[in-house]
Amino acid sequence: MNDGCQWRKYGQKIAKGNPCPRAYYRCTMSPSCPVRKQVQRCAQDMSILTTSYEGTHNHPLPPSAASLASATSAAAAMLNCGSTTSSQLHSGSATSSATPNLHTFNFPSSNRLTARTSITTSQSHPTVVLDLTSANHTSSLDNYSSSSLFSTSTHNPQLSSYDKLIQASQQGILSDKIAAATKAITSNPKFQSALAAAITSFVGNGSITNLDQERKSFKGGENITFSQLFMASGISRAT
DNA sequence: CGTCTTTGACCTGCGC
């Protein structure tokens, strides 16, 4: 996955319990950049790639990775809303083994594969899981659960129009036209790349330390997140 | 020739 940064592989190891080797990469955009990432395939499903990032970039990120940093930070903040692990995440004094909150959403990639991506906001590391399962899904909309990704129902009981749209689709009462329009948006390569860049920006920036601030900035505003995504991908809200 | 990947060796932390 091209995440906008340059990486140099410095090691590979076969971890216990997983026949697939784990690859170790170092950010090469700056000689002193401490950021590292690990990439490993899932033992249960070889089509799933698990990427873990560690550290904070000490250099400016390229536009492709930086343009949506705030948007994805907001997504991460949303993920942690109501999470029992979020405060531990912020304080850095995590001691419990609470189950990380996992959110999954789909966006079909340009190479005609369906990439089911999830962000795991574990206590120590945010993790991006990229499922490169071939596109045999009946509809990307069927499994599209971005509403859960950005859901802030406990903080903002008023559903956004987008949430209503998703809710309607899940309840099977969405008209074909709206479903087609939604699918068009989520299938838009620009939207996909914007979303992917947003994910990258978040994990690349090591934004965990900024989550409190981001949460304040975006609290109760999932519309802001999608507006930013739409703006970055050139899709109008009208669409 | 410079850059990147591969891969065995080495280092370190942890449990027993």
Add this chain to the structure above:
DNA sequence: GCGCAGGTCAAAGACG
């Protein structure tokens, strides 16, 4: 102290 597992180093080879 010992063994194991995970992470890193660095020499060698591949590649453009």
